[in-house]
Amino acid sequence: MKAFRLDELEAERAANDGAYLQFLRERNMSVGLYALDAGDLDPQQPHNQDEVYLVVSGRASITVGMETTQVGRGSVVYVPAGVAHKFHHITEDLRVMVVFSPPES
Template identity: 30%
Template sequence: MEKINIADILEFTAEKSARKAIFKAGSLDTGLLLYAPGQTTPDHKHSDIDEVFYVISGKGTISINKEEISVKEKDIIFSPAGETHGFHNTSSDNWVVLQIKIDISSKE
C-alpha cells in the first residue's frame, strides 16, 4: 500500500496547467489535474482509455463532446473511451481535479 497526501504535491504554475502523477499500476493511472485561473486543456479524446474526473476543489468547465458542463467541488464525471473532453478553469481560484484513467485496450 502507498499513501500520498494531495496537499504535498500541489504545484500550480502561471505558464500552463499541470498533471501530477499519483499511482500507476497495470491498466490504472491516477493523477491530479492542476489549473490556475484561466488555464485550459484543449478538447481531445482517447480511443482506448475510460476516464473519471472528480473535482477536489475549485470550479470550472469540462466540455464533453462539445457540450460545456459547469463543475464544482465534489462533482464527478465519467468520460468513456472515444468521447471528446477538455477543461477550462473559469474561476479566479485554483482548480484541482482527480483524474482516474483505465486503459481498456487489453480488454477482450
C-alpha cells in the same frame, strides 16, 4: 497499501512545472493530479482510456462530447475513451484527480 497526501502531490506537481502529475500506476489503472489555474486554456485531446475526474478544488465548466456542465469541489465526471472533452470558463484554480483505465500510456 499506497497512501498519498493531496498537499504533497500538489507540491510535487508544482515543483515539476507541469499541469499533470501521475502518482499511481497499476496494471489496470493510473491516477494523477491535474491542475489548471483560473483563466487557463485546457490543452487536452481525447484519450484512449476511460477517465473519471474528481474535482478537489476550484470551479469551471466541462464539455464532454456535446454536453456541458459546471463543476466544483466534489463533482465527479465520467469521460468515455475517445470522446473530446475540455475544461473551460475556469473561474477558480482547478485541481482534479484523474483516474484512467486502463493506465494512461
